Amino acid sequence: MEHKNLHLLDHPLVQHKMAFLRDKNTGVKEFRTLIGEVSTLLCLEATRDLPLRPAQVETPVGMADVQMLAGRKLAIVPILRAGLGMVDGILQLVPAAKTGHIGLERNHETLEPREYYCKLPSDISQRDVLLLDPMLATGGSASAAIQLLKKKGVRRLSFVCVVAAPEGVERITREHPDIPIYCAALDQGLNENGYIVPGLGDAGDRIFGTE
Numbered sequence: 001m002e003h004k005n006l007h008l009l010d011h012p013l014v015q016h017k018m019a020f021l022r023d024k025n026t027g028v029k030e031f032r033t034l035i036g037e038v039s040t041l042l043c044l045e046a047t048r049d050l051p052l053r054p055a056q057v058e059t060p061v062g063m064a065d066v067q068m069l070a071g072r073k074l075a076i077v078p079i080l081r082a083g084l085g086m087v088d089g090i091l092q093l094v095p096a097a098k099t100g101h102i103g104l105e106r107n108h109e110t111l112e113p114r115e116y117y118c119k120l121p122s123d124i125s126q127r128d129v130l131l132l133d134p135m136l137a138t139g140g141s142a143s144a145a146i147q148l149l150k151k152k153g154v155r156r157l158s159f160v161c162v163v164a165a166p167e168g169v170e171r172i173t174r175e176h177p178d179i180p181i182y183c184a185a186l187d188q189g190l191n192e193n194g195y196i197v198p199g200l201g202d203a204g205d206r207i208f209g210t211e
């Protein structure tokens with residue numbers, strides 16, 4: 001299946017950081033830092049089409065024609081828990097973005113997501129939204145979060161993850177063909193427990209040091 005909506009960031013810096021993220025010997029502190037750094041780089045790509053407006057500023061030497069952001073309002077929405085690990089890295093580039101939270105937990109047997117929390121900016125429908133979760137596995141969690149945001153009236157939405165499985169990409173493509181997906185790696189597939197292979201393990205556990 002062709003993944004027209006998939007933007008795979010194969011930048012050398014990202015790929016180098018992915019090597020350490022995947023390594024099972026990478027500790028919590030370094031893992032959290034790397035997730036933040038990869039998220040910043042993914043954000044650069046996911047915001048590539050933000051509209052600009054012409055302006056002028058005075059440099060110490062003369063007038064310069066410049067381009068500035070046209071003032072579209074942004075929001076980021078991490079999917080709890082693991083999406084939280086991406087927030088600081090993204091806010092480094094878009095510090096004025098508002099942040100909403102969607103709490104979803106995958107049932108370990110059925111792999112179905114259960115919603116346990118949702119708090120979004122009141123004007124979310126007027127914002128460009130980046131939905132964040134490092135792992136796109138079956139796609140159940142991302143699809144449920146996208147559906148929720150669409151129901152709230154969000155029209156401009158991108159999904160930003162770190163590792164994607166083909167199964168998840170295909171599900172989002174099928175159920176939400178209008179949503180672009182930005183990721184740093186497209187892996188082989190899922191194992192019998194719904195984990196991405198080779199992936200990087202349980203992202204939430206590795207970010208927060210739980211197990």
Ligand code: PRP
Binds near residue numbers: 105
């Ligand atoms: C993980 C991950 C995604 C989801 C991906 O979260 O962070 O949200 O699984 O799997 P899916 O594509 O098959 O839905 P998990 O439910 O383990 O919760 P956690 O972040 O609280 O650990």
Ligand code: URA
Binds near residue numbers: 082194202203
């Ligand atoms: N969630 C994770 O954290 N890792 C996976 O590989 C799949 C789902």
